[in-house]
Amino acid sequence: MADKQIKIDPEGVRAFGASLQSYVDKDIAPTTDFVTYQLQSYGAFGIRSASPAVQDAAVQYWLVMSEAVSFLSTLSHNTGAMARTAKEIVTTYLDADVDSAGFLGAVEGGAAMELTASEQAAYRAKQILNRDDLVEERRDVHDGGA
Numbered sequence: 314m315a316d317k318q319i320k321i322d323p324e325g326v327r328a329f330g331a332s333l334q335s336y337v338d339k340d341i342a343p344t345t346d347f348v349t350y351q352l353q354s355y356g357a358f359g360i361r362s363a364s365p366a367v368q369d370a371a372v373q374y375w376l377v378m379s380e381a382v383s384f385l386s387t388l389s390h391n392t393g394a395m396a397r398t399a400k401e402i403v404t405t406y407l408d409a410d411v412d413s414a415g416f417l418g419a420v421e422g423g424a425a426m427e428l429t430a431s432e433q434a435a436y437r438a439k440q441i442l443n444r445d446d447l448v449e450e451r452r453d454v455h456d457g458g459a
Contacts (some may be wrong), residue, residue: 321402321406323406326399327399327400329399332396334396341385341392345385348385352378352379352382360372381402
């Protein structure tokens with residue numbers, strides 16, 4: 314599991330998000346505004362025509378134009394949302410990177426402390442064993458010599 318990592322290029326993702334936002338600001342939003350203005354500014358040609366075919370064509374035209382405006386508005390919204398999401402991904406990634414580094418440091422620090430405590434306990438146990446061996450040796454010497 315240690316070899317599995319998620320890596321991103323924060324600057325690349327930021328640039329991608331900025332490029333999307335620029336596209337929305339410079340192209341999509343102004344085009345949506347222009348088409349909407351054109352659609353709403355001029356009378357519905359052919360609606361009052363005596364010809365039913367012209368009236369039907371006019372109705373179809375306005376329906377298609379309304380769908381185009383709706384599409385452009387949705388495109389503008391979704392592209393802007395993607396740009397904001399790219400920015401949030403970078404922020405979240407960098408925050409998680411800092412958090413995980415802090416967590417890893419705490420784990421490593423805790424492990425080092427535990428290792429030190431274990432080493433100290435092993436040293437104390439060895440001292441006790443050595444002391445017990447010394448006591449036993451002295452008993453043998455004293456008991457054997459008496």
